[in-house]
């Protein structure tokens with residue numbers, strides 16, 4: 578019987594595409610205060626600083642490309658006969674560009690904006706500012722990054738938990754396992770009886786919970802893991 582697979586990715590899978598992580602020594606939260614730049618309170622206090630932070634990340638993403646790990650996951654999904662869900666904590670579009678289809682960006686998307694007034698979500702690749710107006714309700718200063726900030730509810734949680742309840746294989750890739758609810762998904766998968774695998778550069782806070790772990794850069798470890806998995810089921 579084909580496995581029901583749930584994959585969870587974090588910033589580590591996009592590090593080799595040139596996009597920074599959060600908690601590595603040179604990560605975003607080592608340089609910036611997430612309370613000021615990734616929380617509704619911070620946005621209320623200083624929206625200009627928040628727009629500057631996400632404008633810089635949006636411009637950086639325009640220059641980034643998916644690498645072998647993103648592509649391997651898309652190939653795995655295409656070759657897999659059972660259920661396959663990719664949940665990413667990342668707000669970059671690298672999984673999308675690599676061809677992943679059944680994809681949930683649970684922390685939102687950098688190339689989308691959302692109106693704080695009418696909640697309209699729309700594609701947006703330019704800078705945002707307090708002068709930006711919503712294309713639907715025309716309110717000025719309504720648009721904000723369509724990104725889930727600390728204290729806000731991640732997206733599509735019911736769909737994610739439904740997939741975890743029936744998954745037989747859970748693979749966490751490039752995440753430090755420090756931010757909930759994503760950090761708790763491995764326990765939900767284990768409760769469902771799934772085999773759990775961590776693919777990361779180094780062990781993190783929840784590594785002890787995984788049945789199996791392979792450490793190294795995602796661009797090497799992920800394609801090799803996918804190739805080995807597909808060969809074992811050929």
Ligand code: APR
Nearest residue numbers: 587588589592598599600666751752753756777778794795
């Ligand atoms: N290959 C694989 N893993 C890597 C690589 C790499 N080349 N480089 C770094 N890593 C690993 C790090 O060892 C670390 O375990 O990726 C992980 C990155 O951890 P974080 O920076 O904490 O990123 P993430 O786990 O995605 O953070 C979760 O926190 O700030 C919020 O919303 C933000 O989605 C983010 C969430």
